[in-house]
Amino acid sequence: MSDRREFRDLASPAEAREAIDSLDLSPADETVSLDEARGRVLAGRIDAALDVPGFDRASMDGYAVRARDTFGADEADPAVLDQIGAVHAGAEPDVEVTEGTCAEISTGAVMPPGADAVVKVERTDEVDAGVAIRTSVAPGDAVMVAGADVAAGSRALGPGTLLTPREIGLLSALGVDEVPVRGRPTVGIVSTGDELVRPGGDLNSDAGQIYDVNSYTIAAGVEEAGGEAVLYPHAGDDYDEMERLLVEAAEECDLVLSSGSTSASAVDVIYRVIETEGDLLLHGVSVKPGKPMLVGRLDDSAYIGLPGYPVSALTIFQTFVAPAIREAAALPEPRTATVEGEMAVQERYGEGRTRLMPVGLVDDADGTRLVYPVDKGSGATTSLVEADGVVEVDADTAYLAAGEQVTVQLFSPDVRPPALFGVGEDDPALSRLLDHVSQPRYLDVGSRQGRRRLRDGVPDVAVVSGPSDRDLDAVELGGWTREWGLVVPPGNPDDVDGLADLVDRDLRFVNRAVDAGLRASLDAELERLADERDTDRRDLTDAIDGYDLTVKGFESPARKVLAGDAAVGLGLRETAETLDCGFVPLGTESVTVLADPDRAAKPGVESLQQALDTRLDDVVDSLSGYDA
Amino acid sequence: MSDRREFRDLASPAEAREAIDSLDLSPADETVSLDEARGRVLAGRIDAALDVPGFDRASMDGYAVRARDTFGADEADPAVLDQIGAVHAGAEPDVEVTEGTCAEISTGAVMPPGADAVVKVERTDEVDAGVAIRTSVAPGDAVMVAGADVAAGSRALGPGTLLTPREIGLLSALGVDEVPVRGRPTVGIVSTGDELVRPGGDLNSDAGQIYDVNSYTIAAGVEEAGGEAVLYPHAGDDYDEMERLLVEAAEECDLVLSSGSTSASAVDVIYRVIETEGDLLLHGVSVKPGKPMLVGRLDDSAYIGLPGYPVSALTIFQTFVAPAIREAAALPEPRTATVEGEMAVQERYGEGRTRLMPVGLVDDADGTRLVYPVDKGSGATTSLVEADGVVEVDADTAYLAAGEQVTVQLFSPDVRPPALFGVGEDDPALSRLLDHVSQPRYLDVGSRQGRRRLRDGVPDVAVVSGPSDRDLDAVELGGWTREWGLVVPPGNPDDVDGLADLVDRDLRFVNRAVDAGLRASLDAELERLADERDTDRRDLTDAIDGYDLTVKGFESPARKVLAGDAAVGLGLRETAETLDCGFVPLGTESVTVLADPDRAAKPGVESLQQALDTRLDDVVDSLSGYDA
Structure with a gap:
């Protein structure tokens, strides 16, 4: 036990954020097809390469005319024009509208040569002599000229745009079927600890085995933050294998996460690998939980070590790591990532370091959102679903009064307070x-x-x-x-x-x-x-x-x-x-x-x-x- | 043109919602692996099949003792116990703690037989005669007994639970590696209209061709609402092929969507297919835009026909169709689906039918969210990105005053008002x-x-x-x-x-x-x-x-x-x-x-x-x- 590292010089939360900001998690840009572009972030500006529409387009069903042939026409004295043909959407016009003539036209069809306006069908009648036009129109009426929607050369979408259905619509209109987007940072998850078994595997409780909670939890958090999670096989107690996996993960990923082992020797392996292959920026942060957090570089990759207890691991992940992944993916913080509420009870605290206090939420009868501390301690996994998020309490706050307003960082932007507690x-x-x-x-x-x-x-x-x-x-x-x-x-x-x-x-x-x-x-x-x-x-x-x-x-x-x-x-x-x-x-x-x-x-x-x-x-x- | 259908008996928006509610879009439940479970909705209750932890577990580093051996010990008068061995996490204890003895123990390790408490390492010293215990402990101190976190047989998660990282953590702890979830409704998208070309294809503007905007836009909307979109190949002007595709889509999907063609004969094909193979529940809804909306059944599938103009299609999709898809997938409406704001300008309207008014959003200097109408009409695709969503204006509202509070249904829960307008x-x-x-x-x-x-x-x-x-x-x-x-x-x-x-x-x-x-x-x-x-x-x-x-x-x-x-x-x-x-x-x-x-x-x-x-x-x- 004498080998176990002590965390004597704890970094402040701000220093931890700074250390993480100094890491480079940014992946290369990539090109994706339009049907996979939703939720991605544009990596460059897209200018229109063509006019939309690409032709002068009828915007109503009716008759394509030369506007001057309708001047003076009204209900009492319609202009009667020869109908010389019809133009349908998706077809090339095979008629030319000359003086005294008109062509039937459908919405969306190409204006035939010679015509400069459309009279809508409701203002016309078919008569023996042709088509009676019961109104006068001006050039351009009911016509969308080429480029009037989007002009070729104009700015369509800028870099950093989050692609939602509407942007996908505009890209479709421009004929774009693949787009340059920001890459998703690849995040390798290495689980350490002799006692961990992947869910679905056989558990030997007599030997103190437990299911590995953090790997899938953090992987889900990584995906939610816009990263791509890679789960590495569990190395068990083979330290050479653990070292090999850490190095492999660092080679393949933008960021490597491990969640703290309770086994001292596993921690030592991580230290040794980082010190040989990389750079330890800080070990130990003055927050509760999360004291044993590590930040460093491993090969060309970033490395962050998370605490072992599930609630602590998810808390530290959401507080320090998820924002870095989102930034690397250029994704904004979801608007639902935090909620406001008031303390349902008082809470004393005075350990002199920042506390990330797990809390539950409940709405009272008049809709006030109440916040209450949930702290089972001892690594209980049920705290994961009994808490909705964490309140960051400053190191110098010793006391939160009942009724005090607090901001809750939710465990996930999709977390909702229970409807019944x-x-x-x-x-x-x-x-x-x-x-x-x-x-x-x-x-x-x-x-x-x-x-x-x-x-x-x-x-x-x-x-x-x-x-x-x-x-x-x-x-x-x-x-x-x-x-x-x-x-x-x-x-x-x-x-x-x-x-x-x-x-x-x-x-x-x-x-x-x-x-x-x-x-x-x-x-x-x-x-x-x-x-x-x-x-x-x-x-x-x-x-x-x-x-x-x-x-x-x-x-x-x-x-x-x-x-x-x-x-x-x-x-x-x-x-x-x-x-x-x-x-x-x-x-x-x-x-x-x-x-x-x-x-x-x-x-x-x-x-x-x-x-x-x-x-x-x-x-x-x-x-x-x-x-x- | 005489064949063209008229929409004489328009349904009210409430009737349209009722008709859609009467359709059954619900897919069968399915089983997914834990690493694909994020964002899915649990289809059944999950009870714990095992105790967590599965053994009496040390929750601190220190010494496993019989509590009664420490009674009376304090800093001044430590109890000295024989150290008879060590137990590490993930290992089966090979010692038994008897009277006067103790075993070194790591956090997470199995309590050895005979021991009933853990003394944390900070309150002990290694001395020549053994281990000096400088405090007394009670039975159970620093021990998490088997099942104390989750007891076998207890309710872990209920049906309808949205799976976020924390729920995935609890499932991991229970060793569950696959879960029953609600299926995603499969939504087939059939594009009709002779003039449409898929993005990436060659466009013949002289023949009035335009890129198909709605297929990818609506597909993205379907995925966002929790459905699975299937794009069917474009049938062009081959009406037999169009009929074949509609029937095929109905066989393969829970819901078939088509977006209105401007071509009268394409509309006729859709009518004919629905009347032969299904059931037309309503045609024409008294909303602007969206008058030409169709609702019906096709084979065993639901069918909804959307308007052709992109903004209208997305508006009708988000207002009427997305809620039905979300409900079939058991997903809640995203909290960010709507925002409140105040009209930046006055807006007159008096057509006697509900209006889904496309609007843009802009924040003024003091953070008030202003809402202004965006209506280019004429099917402009740029309106898609110039509007952020729609305001539903009642049929009997003729006038919205500047400053009036309105609720905006965003085009996507991910839409954010621009930071600069x-x-x-x-x-x-x-x-x-x-x-x-x-x-x-x-x-x-x-x-x-x-x-x-x-x-x-x-x-x-x-x-x-x-x-x-x-x-x-x-x-x-x-x-x-x-x-x-x-x-x-x-x-x-x-x-x-x-x-x-x-x-x-x-x-x-x-x-x-x-x-x-x-x-x-x-x-x-x-x-x-x-x-x-x-x-x-x-x-x-x-x-x-x-x-x-x-x-x-x-x-x-x-x-x-x-x-x-x-x-x-x-x-x-x-x-x-x-x-x-x-x-x-x-x-x-x-x-x-x-x-x-x-x-x-x-x-x-x-x-x-x-x-x-x-x-x-x-x-x-x-x-x-x-x-x-």
């Missing part, structure tokens, strides 16, 4: 109901935390179950009941019969955490048993092996039982049936959906109400031990 | 200077119109040349001079010597329109010649063959001369040299860049000022007859 108990019926609500966010924090957070005024709804000793000012949207009890291995090999078995026998148990409604229901049952035995609940819980062994999800105890880690788990009949376990029923508890009274009219809450009203019966019918 | 003279030096201004919009309306519009307060700057008899309240940003005169064929075969030749000899001339500064300069010279001859200017101009024959761009007269359509054209020395023509100089005129005094501090105007200050010398050096 719920917290509380985890439950399979709820999970299915949420499928019928558009853009919900639901945090499984348990019933106790759910009640507390609803009281604090941040979420729209809380879903709670089990007994509670505190009243809550809330609107009840609906609810259902679920049967709970003890989940045991298939066939109930230990012949578990009830709670007393846990207390009296030597059975390894898995519990839920204190915030879970199921846990409160269990504790109430234990209280009852203690009363029966005229003893204290504490005496009973002390006797249960594993009472303090708690796991997170409603299925988790059952899964522990199935894995052979315990003999009995706290859970639902539904879970026992789904996972083919045995089940010893202990009771039925109510699950209730409570809304903040101020938010009851919010569309997302109404949408959940509608799901409860129309979908709940079907949902509970599909689950064992459920009732509406 | 200029109008006036067309000039090659200006064109080059604009290359150094980001997001300029410049309309070649001529010097006279440029002065008028600057006076009316809509554009930021006007570029003017030639004599003017009206004063203008404006800030002069800079300018240059250009040499003008008569452009003649190479070698000056007619020995043109000056203006007198035009008056006195039988030479066909091509002029510029009255709005052009060059035309004003020419007229001033003719005035001088008339004075010399003691006659009226009108007598001279009457004697010039083609004095009233005007063309649009600064190069246009020279191109007419080169094409043999005229013997002499009005133009610049620069143009004559670029196009290898002969040139007879008549004078030098100033080109001046004038800014609206209220807008002088606008960033776009400052950017043009900077281009004038730093780039003008290089630009004029590169042009013949130019001086700064």
